[in-house]
Amino acid sequence: MTSPPATESPAVERDPGSWRDPGGFVYRRDGVLYRQIGPSAIDDWTAFVASGLAERLIADGRLIGHDDAPLADAATDDARAVIRPRPIEFVSYPYEWTFGELQDAALLTLDIQRAALDAGWTLKDASAYNVQFRDARPVFIDSLSFEPHEDGTPWVAYRQFCEQFLAPLALMARRDIRLAALLRANPDGVPLDLAASLLPWRTRLDLGLLSHLHLHASSQRRHAADDDDGQSAKSARISRQRLTGLIGNLRSTVAKLRWSPGGTEWADYADHTSYSDAATVAKERLVRAAVERVAGERIWDLGANTGRYSRIAAETGRRVLAWDVDPAAAERTYRGVRSEGRGDILPLVLDLANPSPGIGWAGTERRSLLERADPDGILALALVHHLAIGRNVPLPMVVDLFARLAPWAIVEFVPKDDVMVRRLLATRRDVFPDYTLDGFRAAATTRFEVVSEEPIEDSPRTLLVLRRR
Amino acid sequence: MSELLAYIDPGSGSLIIQVVIASIIAIPIFFRSQISRLSRTIRGPKEEPTPVDDVASRD
Numbered sequence: 001m002t003s004p005p006a007t008e009s010p011a012v013e014r015d016p017g018s019w020r021d022p023g024g025f026v027y028r029r030d031g032v033l034y035r036q037i038g039p040s041a042i043d044d045w046t047a048f049v050a051s052g053l054a055e056r057l058i059a060d061g062r063l064i065g066h067d068d069a070p071l072a073d074a075a076t077d078d079a080r081a082v083i084r085p086r087p088i089e090f091v092s093y094p095y096e097w098t099f100g101e102l103q104d105a106a107l108l109t110l111d112i113q114r115a116a117l118d119a120g121w122t123l124k125d126a127s128a129y130n131v132q133f134r135d136a137r138p139v140f141i142d143s144l145s146f147e148p149h150e151d152g153t154p155w156v157a158y159r160q161f162c163e164q165f166l167a168p169l170a171l172m173a174r175r176d177i178r179l180a181a182l183l184r185a186n187p188d189g190v191p192l193d194l195a196a197s198l199l200p201w202r203t204r205l206d207l208g209l210l211s212h213l214h215l216h217a218s219s220q221r222r223h224a225a226d227d228d229d230g231q232s233a234k235s236a237r238i239s240r241q242r243l244t245g246l247i248g249n250l251r252s253t254v255a256k257l258r259w260s261p262g263g264t265e266w267a268d269y270a271d272h273t274s275y276s277d278a279a280t281v282a283k284e285r286l287v288r289a290a291v292e293r294v295a296g297e298r299i300w301d302l303g304a305n306t307g308r309y310s311r312i313a314a315e316t317g318r319r320v321l322a323w324d325v326d327p328a329a330a331e332r333t334y335r336g337v338r339s340e341g342r343g344d345i346l347p348l349v350l351d352l353a354n355p356s357p358g359i360g361w362a363g364t365e366r367r368s369l370l371e372r373a374d375p376d377g378i379l380a381l382a383l384v385h386h387l388a389i390g391r392n393v394p395l396p397m398v399v400d401l402f403a404r405l406a407p408w409a410i411v412e413f414v415p416k417d418d419v420m421v422r423r424l425l426a427t428r429r430d431v432f433p434d435y436t437l438d439g440f441r442a443a444a445t446t447r448f449e450v451v452s453e454e455p456i457e458d459s460p461r462t463l464l465v466l467r468r469r
Numbered sequence: 470m471s472e473l474l475a476y477i478d479p480g481s482g483s484l485i486i487q488v489v490i491a492s493i494i495a496i497p498i499f500f501r502s503q504i505s506r507l508s509r510t511i512r513g514p515k516e517e518p519t520p521v522d523d524v525a526s527r528d
Contacts, residue, residue: 124477154479156484160477223485233481233484
């Protein structure tokens, strides 16, 4: 089929991560999010919308909803339909999720595939990037991922699912939680042969991991050099009933993976602070009053630990991203938030000294954290000493990053005579003569105005509220 | 066939292994159904008991 190249309207800003599926793409026009459906996908789309499956998945919150938009809003003149998907508050990536978040996203994908098969449909892709977190629960955002399932055909996205979900989850649960970093290094998913070689031998005793990971990796290796023009792959036939059984088995393999937070650096930190009860009460009161001053509802709690102060910020009606460098602390927060059924706090994993870079094609397919950052205010409670002393970051650079992130910063400054800082300095030379409250204030006032500065009762610490100049 | 239309590479090895795994998973299901068929043959059908052995079969 030949057709003239589509001309694109100049006001359109294409999403840098939406180009793999030729069926359509996501873009913005005047700040509004759209998805257009092209000629190759229009029949499937029309049938999917009419199928009842779409309606069910949207109604129970598993698939993102959308409104129909006029063709006049299309990005290119070959569009056959245009929709306005409900926007996601903050776009996060799998390498920023906790173990439980990645697992819940995986289970959501399989549950959707199961529901799709029951209705005669199938997911044509199973990328982890098709899932986002809305109100702290996973939601499938790629409305164009559905195509009719022809009975007898295997799942085309099985490989992608195993590489993007199963392999990293198994590595995190059965080898080391820090292997989540492989997701950042491999935006297309963790190669199965790599996962198989890194996993402990005993994972072969788990029938699910043996099949979907180890045997799967061997099968890929064995058939990689098949020189039969895809004939052996084309002759792979599987009844829908058996395919449903396979999805069910994959689901229980994923659901059985367990990782208990603990044993990492910070998970018990809240229980081991230097705070007296009186100081805790005083700090909570000061933080609440400080958050209430922030104009706007998006708060990023940097160094949230298990989310104590994220909850206080949320109690003032704010929407909170609870970031922490420790996957165990973030996982605990996620489990707490999930069991309370609250949607105003989303825990995520972040090393502020090494935030997510732009990755994928042209380094822009998955945007850097700083590009996505749009909080109205940040909480940096007992954080500065970890950056300034723990990571040797000069105070003016810490302040610059805060100012880049948000117009308001609520900072708890922990001085050198505090037991937590003494501990950081116990085994090293003190090369931080500027690390004092005066030194911090001097650095802060180059970018911020100090709105308030109050000592925290019964502790040597100070809470500063800063507004960007 | 939809795999020919797939825009991602489904991978030959990944398609073939699904058939293998699904067959293995199906074995216990097959045996379970055979065993229950066998027990039905031996003990007689449970679903439609006659009035007499309905009473007898209740503990």
